[in-house]
Amino acid sequence: LRLVPGERVLDVGCGPGRHALALAARGLQVTGVDHSATFVRLAREAAAAAGLPVEFEELDVRSLDRDGEFDAAISLCQGAFGLAGGPGAPLDADGDVLAGIARALRPGGLAAVSAFSAYFQVRWLEESDSFDAGAGVNHEVTEVRDETRRAVPAELWTTCFTPRELRLLAARAGLDVRHIWSVTP
Numbered sequence: 001l002r003l004v005p006g007e008r009v010l011d012v013g014c015g016p017g018r019h020a021l022a023l024a025a026r027g028l029q030v031t032g033v034d035h036s037a038t039f040v041r042l043a044r045e046a047a048a049a050a051g052l053p054v055e056f057e058e059l060d061v062r063s064l065d066r067d068g069e070f071d072a073a074i075s076l077c078q079g080a081f082g083l084a085g086g087p088g089a090p091l092d093a094d095g096d097v098l099a100g101i102a103r104a105l106r107p108g109g110l111a112a113v114s115a116f117s118a119y120f121q122v123r124w125l126e127e128s129d130s131f132d133a134g135a136g137v138n139h140e141v142t143e144v145r146d147e148t149r150r151a152v153p154a155e156l157w158t159t160c161f162t163p164r165e166l167r168l169l170a171a172r173a174g175l176d177v178r179h180i181w182s183v184t185p
Contacts (some may be wrong), residue, residue, distance in 0.1 A: 013079020
């Protein structure tokens, strides 16, 4: 994104603040948003402990009302984009996330978004996965760790995309795609 100190960056689906804090440490003005109150609390605590002036808000980017305020936006590691495809979710929920990102950017602003590849998911489907090809959503039953490091059962619903779908969603949101890269673990 070629970010320079002083620019305003929106971290969508910021979680506990990993990317937001790293960007703030490099002199960027960062706002992180996440729908998880726990993640926002943890991010605020981490920012305070590090002495970094990062703003964190508990909200869904689809309802963000800060139009044209940011020079750049990120949504990395499926922070928000790609996680809207659970049971009963509207088919265009991830497109709405991109639209929220697009609204938040100033004219000419840049965004970087990571997404799961449908091609990769189908090729490397695991026994714990259930992939709905029609919706492009993978369902996985797994476990996560809570703040005390205790294992807690969790269901993950991850939308997986083809490059063409990403281009179409971005165009619908008013974003111009400059690059799509693919990686493997």
